[in-house]
Amino acid sequence: MNLRIPGPIPVPTDILEDMSKPMINHRGPEYKDLLLSTTDRLKRVFETEGDVWIITGSGTAAMEAAVVNTLSPGDKVVNATIGVFGNRFTDIAEAFGADVITLDFPFGEVIDLDVLRKCLNDNPDVKAVTVTHNETSTGVTNDLQSIAEVVKGEFDKLILVDGISSVASIPMSADAWGLDVVATASQKGWMLPPGFAFMSFNERAWAAHAESRMPKFYLDVAQYKKYYEIGQPPYTPAVSIMFALDNALDQLLSEGMGSVFERHAAVGQFTRNGIKSLGLQLFPRDERYASNTVTAVTIPDGVDATALVGKLRTDHDVIVSGGQASLAGQIFRIGHMGRTTESDIQDTLDAIENVLPKVGFNG
Amino acid sequence: MNLRIPGPIPVPTDILEDMSKPMINHRGPEYKDLLLSTTDRLKRVFETEGDVWIITGSGTAAMEAAVVNTLSPGDKVVNATIGVFGNRFTDIAEAFGADVITLDFPFGEVIDLDVLRKCLNDNPDVKAVTVTHNETSTGVTNDLQSIAEVVKGEFDKLILVDGISSVASIPMSADAWGLDVVATASQKGWMLPPGFAFMSFNERAWAAHAESRMPKFYLDVAQYKKYYEIGQPPYTPAVSIMFALDNALDQLLSEGMGSVFERHAAVGQFTRNGIKSLGLQLFPRDERYASNTVTAVTIPDGVDATALVGKLRTDHDVIVSGGQASLAGQIFRIGHMGRTTESDIQDTLDAIENVLPKVGFNG
Numbered sequence: 001m002n003l004r005i006p007g008p009i010p011v012p013t014d015i016l017e018d019m020s021k022p023m024i025n026h027r028g029p030e031y032k033d034l035l036l037s038t039t040d041r042l043k044r045v046f047e048t049e050g051d052v053w054i055i056t057g058s059g060t061a062a063m064e065a066a067v068v069n070t071l072s073p074g075d076k077v078v079n080a081t082i083g084v085f086g087n088r089f090t091d092i093a094e095a096f097g098a099d100v101i102t103l104d105f106p107f108g109e110v111i112d113l114d115v116l117r118k119c120l121n122d123n124p125d126v127k128a129v130t131v132t133h134n135e136t137s138t139g140v141t142n143d144l145q146s147i148a149e150v151v152k153g154e155f156d157k158l159i160l161v162d163g164i165s166s167v168a169s170i171p172m173s174a175d176a177w178g179l180d181v182v183a184t185a186s187q188k189g190w191m192l193p194p195g196f197a198f199m200s201f202n203e204r205a206w207a208a209h210a211e212s213r214m215p216k217f218y219l220d221v222a223q224y225k226k227y228y229e230i231g232q233p234p235y236t237p238a239v240s241i242m243f244a245l246d247n248a249l250d251q252l253l254s255e256g257m258g259s260v261f262e263r264h265a266a267v268g269q270f271t272r273n274g275i276k277s278l279g280l281q282l283f284p285r286d287e288r289y290a291s292n293t294v295t296a297v298t299i300p301d302g303v304d305a306t307a308l309v310g311k312l313r314t315d316h317d318v319i320v321s322g323g324q325a326s327l328a329g330q331i332f333r334i335g336h337m338g339r340t341t342e343s344d345i346q347d348t349l350d351a352i353e354n355v356l357p358k359v360g361f362n363g
Numbered sequence: 364m365n366l367r368i369p370g371p372i373p374v375p376t377d378i379l380e381d382m383s384k385p386m387i388n389h390r391g392p393e394y395k396d397l398l399l400s401t402t403d404r405l406k407r408v409f410e411t412e413g414d415v416w417i418i419t420g421s422g423t424a425a426m427e428a429a430v431v432n433t434l435s436p437g438d439k440v441v442n443a444t445i446g447v448f449g450n451r452f453t454d455i456a457e458a459f460g461a462d463v464i465t466l467d468f469p470f471g472e473v474i475d476l477d478v479l480r481k482c483l484n485d486n487p488d489v490k491a492v493t494v495t496h497n498e499t500s501t502g503v504t505n506d507l508q509s510i511a512e513v514v515k516g517e518f519d520k521l522i523l524v525d526g527i528s529s530v531a532s533i534p535m536s537a538d539a540w541g542l543d544v545v546a547t548a549s550q551k552g553w554m555l556p557p558g559f560a561f562m563s564f565n566e567r568a569w570a571a572h573a574e575s576r577m578p579k580f581y582l583d584v585a586q587y588k589k590y591y592e593i594g595q596p597p598y599t600p601a602v603s604i605m606f607a608l609d610n611a612l613d614q615l616l617s618e619g620m621g622s623v624f625e626r627h628a629a630v631g632q633f634t635r636n637g638i639k640s641l642g643l644q645l646f647p648r649d650e651r652y653a654s655n656t657v658t659a660v661t662i663p664d665g666v667d668a669t670a671l672v673g674k675l676r677t678d679h680d681v682i683v684s685g686g687q688a689s690l691a692g693q694i695f696r697i698g699h700m701g702r703t704t705e706s707d708i709q710d711t712l713d714a715i716e717n718v719l720p721k722v723g724f725n726g
């Protein structure tokens with residue numbers, strides 16, 4: 001099977017094998033060594049000297065953790081969203097009682113800095129801005145560094161980032177860019193099965209935590225911090241993924257994150273070139289902000305999206321994703337994170353070329 | 364390594380191997396088949412025709428889910444606790460604003476039904492009772508059926524159960540006993556690595572959910588229900604554990620839960636007999652309610668608990684657990700869930716017999 005969805009991604013065989021290691025005591029010395037050493041290496045990938053927490057849960061759990069650990073009911077929050085996952089920050093923050101101003105930009109576009117700037121000017125009582133680095137639903141990467149310069153540099157607000165499909169694949173520097181909380185998940189560029197979320201949490205986030213009155217227990221970072229001090233997780237973690245994380249971090253860091261980012265950029269460009277050469281259009285309005293982890297492609301007129309995705313699976317064993325929410329039937333998406341190669345993508349492109357004429361394409 | 368802690372437990376090799384299967388699309392047909400078929404089989408183990416949800420998280424996440432999906436801030440809750448994990452229900456419910464009456468019974472004892480009955484008589488405005496089936500921190504099993512008869516039969520209150528170290532190991536019948544929510548976790552009798560929690564949720568719990576105003580997002584069962592209807596999980600799940608769950612459920616159900624329970628009862632009795640024959644004392648005040656999944660043993664006078672647990676590990680590669688919270692230094696605990704055999708326990712007993720004289724025991 002050629003799994004080309006934007007997560008879970010194909011996990012390299014040697015990392016998959018680590019998932020079958022026998023259980024250990026999560027409160028014993030072996031796990032302590034793993035916890036401390038993987039946390040140190042996660043900090044290198046996040047480029048932070050702040051904390052990084054390993055949470056057993058999905059990326060959504062970490063997005064919720066970002067919100068509930070820093071905010072209080074009634075806090076005014078600006079959620080700048082460019083897609084389905086961006087919208088999730090509004091849903092989470094509202095579920096916990098925040099007063100959310102949703103700045104939604106058209107799907108396929110990036111955040112407009114002037115619109116964000118005007119909103120923050122008009123609302124001086126905003127406490128935090130939530131933002132998606134790489135929007136998995138539209139294949140668009142925001143210019144997070146510039147966004148942070150506005151949010152932090154110009155307005156001095158908390159910034160909470162969904163970096164689920166960017167961290168470890170696309171450059172992101174938590175400390176240098178002044179990002180207070182960045183959430184990500186194991187089934188993306190980390191080359192791991194799903195089940196772990198990772199979240200950076202800096203001093204400013206801790207100051208917000210001290211005032212935060214949103215209720216929390218399982219996701220309360222105070223428990224993570226308390227137990228980390230004795231080399232333990234607060235609750236029983238997904239031990240198998242810890243074994244795999246240990247290996248994956250070694251691979252990422254021995255290759256060097258610069259090289260990892262370059263590989264993702266090259267495979268992203270290769271995918272976009274291939275899609276265009278098939279006569280298809282990229283969904284992002286401007287290729288300059290097309291994502292290097294997931295390529296979203298507009299379904300051409302006359303083509304049945306369900307038939308396209310279905311035939312790729314049944315005839316070629318190639319698994320791509322359709323569009324989500326209002327994008328269902330409008331786009332399909334190809335993931336290219338982790339060790340995905342240009343050869344992998346060529347196979348996918350060949351399958352798409354074969355299937356297109358059978359599902360109504362006459363481009 | 365002889366992992367004899369009360370979870371994670373040693374996972375049988377063939378189930379561990381399933382953890383290394385390649386990733387699949389969690390929104391595709393293969394995962395749909397797994398989700399529907401494992402959920403059906405989970406219902407057989409829970410003995411319920413209600414819902415059972417698979418949550419990526421620890422058992423604590425499922426305890427939180429039990430609370431936040433049924434209650435509102437200000438609701439009066441009775442938490443009847445006999446140990447560290449029982450106390451956690453108070454912490455969770457209070458974190459989310461419930462008005463909790465904590466009925467704490469001495470560690471080593473079971474819930475006294477008359478005390479519970481009096482409390483419910485004195486507090487007619489109680490909405491729910493939270494209770495632990497098997498208290499992992501003290502090695503004590505409550506008589507959950509009788510507790511439910513009081514809570515449901517006599518007082519008609521919601522009952523939310525921590526069945527983390529009981530379900531799939533000790534008899535528990537969600538529907539027959541009238542249990543509204545039962546939470547458990549994969550690293551116990553399910554013979555799986557940690558990372559999944561399972562939670563039964565009946566019609567009465569759904570009625571409570573409709574009125575519940577505690578904030579929730581990642582753990583909101585409404586999202587689980589909505590996505591289950593299209594054969595999907597709401598958020599990216601720990602796919603590897605799903606492969607292993609499929610296998611483990613086949614093994615449990617083909618053996619027959621009656622036989623699984625009998626094995627646990629026999630190994631529990633074997634462990635207790637062995638402990639007593641070494642001249643040690645069981646921590647539960649009355650052996651009739653000693654747990655068949657974890658045996659708690661009183662540290663004899665003159666013995667250093669840390670040295671005992673440490674030497675078992677360093678000299679015999681036998682991993683047992685110490686006591687938690689106020690029980691640190693007072694007890695040690697031996698887990699015997701899943702495929703743990705009398706021969707496994709004999710090895711553990713032999714190691715204990717060897718180490719005891721070296722750590723101050725002259726019994």
